[in-house]
Amino acid sequence: MGFEKNLICFDCSMTSPVFCNLKPNEIARIDKNRIEVTFNPGEIIMKSGTPNTHVISFFEGLAKISLERRGGRNFILDFIRPPSFFSGPGLFIDKKNHFTISAVELCKLCLIDMDTFLDIMRENTKMAFAFMEISNNFILNLVNKMESLLVKHNYGRVAEAMLYLSRKIYYSNPFKLSISKKELSEMTGLSKESVSRILHEFTDEGLIQITGKTFHLLKEDLLEQISRNG
Amino acid sequence: MGFEKNLICFDCSMTSPVFCNLKPNEIARIDKNRIEVTFNPGEIIMKSGTPNTHVISFFEGLAKISLERRGGRNFILDFIRPPSFFSGPGLFIDKKNHFTISAVELCKLCLIDMDTFLDIMRENTKMAFAFMEISNNFILNLVNKMESLLVKHNYGRVAEAMLYLSRKIYYSNPFKLSISKKELSEMTGLSKESVSRILHEFTDEGLIQITGKTFHLLKEDLLEQISRNG
DNA sequence: AATATGCGATGATATATATCATGAATAATT
DNA sequence: AATTATTCATGATATATATCATCGCATATT
CATH class of the missing domain: 1.10.10.10 (Winged helix-like DNA-binding domain superfamily/Winged helix DNA-binding domain)
Structure with a gap:
């Protein structure tokens, strides 16, 4: 028994905020370099501190993005509900994960190879801009959280x-x-x-x-x- | 007396983390669409809530990026020391400024028209990637601040x-x-x-x-x- | 069914930090 | 130089919120 692929890349990319900008040959490339995984509630999808080698395309479920604090008391920065996309901020810096992402409800998602992703982004400006938009939304969300903590x-x-x-x-x-x-x-x-x-x-x-x-x-x-x- | 330009775009772009990726014709385009301004200590460079129409290339001085809180008690997210570049996170979202940037020491900087900037970024992948790197660094800094506030x-x-x-x-x-x-x-x-x-x-x-x-x-x-x- | 395990509720207490109030020192203005 | 206005320092007090401790309930385990 191998690792099966049950999802159709084309269907998924239709609703994805980032991959909706892809051309058919680019979708094919993603399809070749993706891993389909299911996570049970409580399981860690990405652990803070580990190498950041993939981006995530969420298909189903609910996950949380959290910051690890000392004493096991974490802080939840945001939740993820599909269709959505996640890429860590360490991507261009230290290539590490700076957050821990874990499943709250049963999650189905694809891990997409980072190099493939970057290659495609280099060629596809539309996708690059969609990526920046997501990045900026993340910043605005962080700022909002920060304001809450402050006031x-x-x-x-x-x-x-x-x-x-x-x-x-x-x-x-x-x-x-x-x-x-x-x-x-x-x-x-x-x-x-x-x-x-x-x-x-x-x-x-x-x-x-x-x-x-x-x-x-x-x-x-x-x-x-x-x-x-x- | 008009608004003079004392800085040479080419010299400045040599040291800029973003504009160092520009080709000569792109530098020329920036040069045509930039405004050179000096701010005295205490003066506001960009006010939170106003339309986000320009990106900033810092040439000299010290500025602070802060979050406005109720009761006049702001929160400083970061300082800016040249050579550096700033673009607000509202860029792709609501085209508003979400922070207030003000001069701490005398600041010399250029305001670059947003549309020109985006046009160039659409064509120049290298610059786009440099921009993303800066964005991600900003996120990491925010996260760091957040951790401080939390623990x-x-x-x-x-x-x-x-x-x-x-x-x-x-x-x-x-x-x-x-x-x-x-x-x-x-x-x-x-x-x-x-x-x-x-x-x-x-x-x-x-x-x-x-x-x-x-x-x-x-x-x-x-x-x-x-x-x-x- | 009986026991254990973990999650949630609630009261008592401790403590970090803001707020208030006042005075000193420094800077700005006349 | 004199006066006013800001900024800074420091003590007293108030308060929000965490921590600790206990208990009940629900869910899992044997």
């Missing part, structure tokens, strides 16, 4: 996380939370105890309703206000 | 700032500080009172020596240790 406290950060999960990750309200309380604390940079307490307060005040793993945001406008001013 | 407190952050100023900004030890204590606090994300207190403690413990505006790092190894573990 918001407790309440504001939890409110922000709630809205983010509903709007950018689960695309629904109510939503069923697939991440743990610990991960919620790693999203916000707070301790898990603090997150617990604040979620409790939010339910007491009728802002949200939690039944098991299901979160229902009852007063989004108020949450937004707290997110902005808290 | 380091007081002492570690001030120690880090001291080492950074000596090694990356003034390239000397001792060095004469051209930034204010308030800016020191904006570099570290602390209150200026806290910065004062810690610098006092550092001098008491013989780690640094401050005479007027001159800072002398006496025990760099210890400062490094504090920066890592504090």
Whole structure:
């Protein structure tokens, strides 16, 4: 039994923010130099510090990009929901991974050889520009996170996380939370105890309703206000 | 009296991390579409929120890139020392500036029309790759700042700032500080009172020596240790 | 079913750091 | 040189939030 390829490169590239710019022969090249992998929840897809040899094209699932902190308390920079693309910032610098990416829900993805990717980018300006756009979006997201850490406290950060999960990750309200309380604390940079307490307060005040793993945001406008001013 | 051009584009491009990749005709194009400006200390070069219409090629001086926080307490993401290049992350997204850049020391720089810049980048892959490298370096710097905010407190952050100023900004030890204590606090994300207190403690413990505006790092190894573990 | 293991909740306490308040020193303006 | 305005230093206080400790519940394991 070999490593099978179940995905069709052409179909996937149609929806990809980067590879949608490829010509047929370029898609063929990618197809020859890709590895299709499935990761179970909790498994590490890319470990910070290891060599950065591939870029990732996400096909299915939910993954998190996190920063390793001392004491095992990580910080989640962002989540990844397909269709999407990821390439580490070490690419042109030290060719190392600077983040740890791990699967939250079952993930299906392709690892694409870095050299192949760079070769194609050298020839395909459109793709290069799409790549830059993604890079810049990542920067804006980082800056946003930074602002949160700098000005918001407790309440504001939890409110922000709630809205983010509903709007950018689960695309629904109510939503069923697939991440743990610990991960919620790693999203916000707070301790898990603090997150617990604040979620409790939010339910007491009728802002949200939690039944098991299901979160229902009852007063989004108020949450937004707290997110902005808290 | 018009707006004179005193700098020679060719000389400048020799040292620039991005424009060193240009061919003569491309340099000529840049030369036609650039504005040469001088900024006095304190003056704003680019204001967060305004349209992002130009990229910057720094020729002389010292500038800071900062994030605006509510209450007038900004946060300094990085300093710029020539020869260097800056382009905002809003470039491909919303075409707005997301940071405020202001002069710390007298700055001489060129503003280069964004469309011209993009046109050239579309044709010149080498320059595009240099641009990506700079982008990624910016991300790594942001991530580093983020880690500091997340894990380091007081002492570690001030120690880090001291080492950074000596090694990356003034390239000397001792060095004469051209930034204010308030800016020191904006570099570290602390209150200026806290910065004062810690610098006092550092001098008491013989780690640094401050005479007027001159800072002398006496025990760099210890400062490094504090920066890592504090 | 019984036991173990881990995740989440909640109360009590400790502590880092901001804020406030005041005074000294330095720089700017007249 | 005199006066005003800024910047900086330092002590007292307040407070947000982490840490610690305990307990309950749910899920996994034997």
